[in-house]
């Protein structure tokens with residue numbers, strides 16, 4: 001099964017999360033993962049068409065997804081939306097921002113609505129809210145994975161619990177995709 005992770009990251013923090021999402025997905029047998037950084041090269045629309053699952057990632061800028069991620073969403077109307085090529089693919093999302101809250105929910109909602117418009121099947125984080133900030137899902141999100149980054153190098157932020165929450169999302173999405181592909 002093919003799992004694509006499409007992300008934008010202006011300063012490397014969301015990119016770091018993307019790597020953890022990939023790591024989590026790879027833990028599941030037969031998961032083939034593809035990291036697609038939106039600033040690196042033109043989007044491989046064929047690869048996305050072949051994917052069984054697409055996990056979206058964006059920093060939260062001004063309370064929503066970044067302009068680059070929005071551009072990706074709009075560009076998809078040509079190769080994918082009109083013919084509904086992503087219909088019934090599994091979808092999920094993660095985001096990251098500077099403030100603890102930072103209006104991150106709006107970014108995940110934007111991604112899930114985008115997935116709905118493509119007739120995709122949205123998978124939630126699937127974790128209870130952590131009891132403390134130092135637990136998995138310490139921010140307490142249900143719709144997708146959230147992380148908080150300080151104004152410092154991605155080498156030191158976001159914290160490991162947030163990175164592991166992203167890893168959990170990748171694993172969870174891969175498990176659900178496996179079940180879906182196997183017809184469970």
Ligand SMILES: Cc1cc2nc3c(=O)[nH]c(=O)nc-3n(C[C@H](O)[C@H](O)[C@H](O)COP(=O)(O)O)c2cc1C
Pocket residue numbers: 008009010011012013014015059060061062063064096097098099100101102103149150
């Ligand atoms: C233009 C801009 C807008 C931002 N808006 C928000 C915001 O609405 N809420 C927030 O908590 N942080 C906001 N931030 C902080 C970023 O979300 C934070 O620095 C994040 O770690 C950036 O991720 P990246 O390194 O993947 O780009 C903003 C940063 C920029 C550059």
